Amino acid sequence: MKYPPSLVALIRELSRLPGIGPKSAQRLAFYLFEQPREDIERLAGSLLSAKRDLHSCPVCFNITDAEVCDVCSDPARDQAIICVVEEPGDVIAIERSGEYRGLYHVLHGVLSPMNGVGPEQLHIRPLLPRVTDGQEVILATGTTVEGDATALYLQRLLEPLGALVSRIAYGLPVGGALEYADEVTLGRAMTGRQQVSKPRPPPPG
Amino acid sequence: MKYPPSLVALIRELSRLPGIGPKSAQRLAFYLFEQPREDIERLAGSLLSAKRDLHSCPVCFNITDAEVCDVCSDPARDQAIICVVEEPGDVIAIERSGEYRGLYHVLHGVLSPMNGVGPEQLHIRPLLPRVTDGQEVILATGTTVEGDATALYLQRLLEPLGALVSRIAYGLPVGGALEYADEVTLGRAMTGRQQVSKPRPPPPG
Numbered sequence: 001m002k003y004p005p006s007l008v009a010l011i012r013e014l015s016r017l018p019g020i021g022p023k024s025a026q027r028l029a030f031y032l033f034e035q036p037r038e039d040i041e042r043l044a045g046s047l048l049s050a051k052r053d054l055h056s057c058p059v060c061f062n063i064t065d066a067e068v069c070d071v072c073s074d075p076a077r078d079q080a081i082i083c084v085v086e087e088p089g090d091v092i093a094i095e096r097s098g099e100y101r102g103l104y105h106v107l108h109g110v111l112s113p114m115n116g117v118g119p120e121q122l123h124i125r126p127l128l129p130r131v132t133d134g135q136e137v138i139l140a141t142g143t144t145v146e147g148d149a150t151a152l153y154l155q156r157l158l159e160p161l162g163a164l165v166s167r168i169a170y171g172l173p174v175g176g177a178l179e180y181a182d183e184v185t186l187g188r189a190m191t192g193r194q195q196v197s198k199p200r201p202p203p204p205g
Numbered sequence: 206m207k208y209p210p211s212l213v214a215l216i217r218e219l220s221r222l223p224g225i226g227p228k229s230a231q232r233l234a235f236y237l238f239e240q241p242r243e244d245i246e247r248l249a250g251s252l253l254s255a256k257r258d259l260h261s262c263p264v265c266f267n268i269t270d271a272e273v274c275d276v277c278s279d280p281a282r283d284q285a286i287i288c289v290v291e292e293p294g295d296v297i298a299i300e301r302s303g304e305y306r307g308l309y310h311v312l313h314g315v316l317s318p319m320n321g322v323g324p325e326q327l328h329i330r331p332l333l334p335r336v337t338d339g340q341e342v343i344l345a346t347g348t349t350v351e352g353d354a355t356a357l358y359l360q361r362l363l364e365p366l367g368a369l370v371s372r373i374a375y376g377l378p379v380g381g382a383l384e385y386a387d388e389v390t391l392g393r394a395m396t397g398r399q400q401v402s403k404p405r406p407p408p409p410g
Contacts, residue, residue: 006251009255030268031223037256043252047252049211049214050215050245
């Protein structure tokens with residue numbers, strides 16, 4: 001006896017998802033088989049419409065369904081601060097903490113030479129024109145080795161542009177992914193940020 | 206800042222799936238956002254075509270895309286034995302053990318009064334006309350409390366019909382779900398099954 005081909009196809013597609021192995025994919029497929037047709041159509045529809053409607057904001061690379069994202073297009077946000085994060089989920093996590101009213105820049109990853117991720121694979125280049133003299137930049141990549149390395153790389157890149165660079169405070173447990181921090185810890189980490197660049201000396205004369 | 210509505214909808218649909226909580230659903234949604242459009246369309250398509258093509262076999266209630274499933278329509282299978290299992294995944298697990306050449310009957314669940322699952326919620330009634338005098342029936346529900354109770358219920362129902370009822374051998378670890386057993390254990394459990402009904406005395410005269 002063999003699985004019908006459309007069941008095999010469904011299990012194969014489900015097992016491509018992160019964190020879902022072949023056994024989980026099989027269980028999911030049998031679960032879905034038992035659900036009413038409308039539920040399956042709604043799930044499939046939500047996949048397609050999410051893919052159709054959503055894209056990266058051309059300014060900060062956060063996920064949005066508008067031309068420019070809610071944060072970038074909100075004049076009430078503090079334009080003098082940019083918070084650099086790894087992933088769109090990190091923006092949501094920081095917004096929930098309620099401690100931050102500036103802008104964002106989403107890298108979509110961290111530097112990871114072992115996995116072939118260099119500066120060109122991240123949205124680092126479009127960050128540079130956003131950073132003007134005296135601009136404050138908070139580096140809020142995770143407190144992992146790769147997050148720290150990425151922050152150090154950005155610090156060296158942004159300081160010569162006159163940016164006032166700070167690193168999110170180590171209120172987070174070291175080695176933790178930003179997304180899993182609780183809101184209070186994350187809020188404290190934002191307010192307790194430590195400046196890592198010295199202010200430029202005033203121009204001579 | 207708020208999630209765009211189509212992202213909210215996708216996360217909501219994903220978090221309905223068993224074993225996927227709100228955080229996992231969010232991670233999955235961001236993962237899917239990064240994937241190429243063709244991959245999303247293939248996933249959505251496989252959901253819809255699985256739902257369109259697949260149905261329960263009208264004889265044994267296994268999943269099939271044919272009118273009657275592969276096992277029921279195969280004349281080489283031993284028609285004298287019916288193996289009763291909880292879920293379609295259990296059929297696959299037993300087929301992999303290679304120890305069984307008879308037919309199946311899939312209950313699509315176990316008796317579980319606490320969860321409102323009584324005999325009417327399972328495919329028990331259509332099993333009765335399949336059981337003729339002298340028919341061998343192997344009860345291969347899981348070795349959980351509910352699996353055992355279901356087996357006992359079926360035994361009492363089928364013996365009066367003249368069935369030779371056996372229970373799958375306790376080669377499985379007690380308390381385990383059938384689907385996770387390894388193939389050798391499952392094969393031994395099938396061959397070592399213990400008869401639970403006495404053969405009927407020959408009719409007087």
